[in-house]
Amino acid sequence: MYIELYEKRWMVLTGVALAVMFLAIVGSVFGAGIQVPGVYGQVNPARLPNTPPFDQPGVRQLGPGRYEATVIAHIWAYSPNEIRVPAGATVTFNLTSRDVIHGFRIEGTNVNTMVIPGQIARVTHTFKKPGTYLFLCHEYCGVGHQNMFGRVIVE
Ligand code: CUA
DSSP states (O other): OOOOHHHHHHHHHHHHHHHHHHHHHHHHHHTSOOOOOOOOOBOOGGGGGGSTTTTSOEEEEEETTEEEEEEEEETTEEESSEEEEOTTEEEEEEEEESSSOEEEEETTSSOEEEEOBTBOEEEEEEEOSOEEEEEEOOSOOSTTGGGOEEEEEEO
16 A cells, blocks of 8 residues: 555654643643542432431541541532641542532632532542632532632641
8 A cells, every 4th residue: 555655744743643642631630630520429419418428518537637528519608618627638528519510629729620419529639838728619500609619728
């Protein structure tokens, strides 16, 4: 089979471009610590008060420097809307929504996920520096959307 030189070059170039893009995706997921929001489980939004861990929203310590924060998003607030942890804490957020689709983004971090009713979103971040980290809803969820925020206070 005869292939034109230009055609051959384009084929090689396309292959290289594909490989670079593939490596960029793999590298950003495993190298740069970017977390792909995934479905970690399903939960009935109508039964959150009877479904652990969503029956007790809040922060609990899992071990030295390790915490779990269970947060329910609903129109138009987070429960709880204030999370306190010591500096250096690694916090895994378990999130779900009681009603419509919300978002969860913590400023100054790479924590950014959708919060979908019926699904559990899980994101982890280590808060090295003390300070107040605002988190907010970035999915339009109705007339109170702009008031939907909370804080992670790192002491
Ligand atoms: Cu919740 Cu916008």
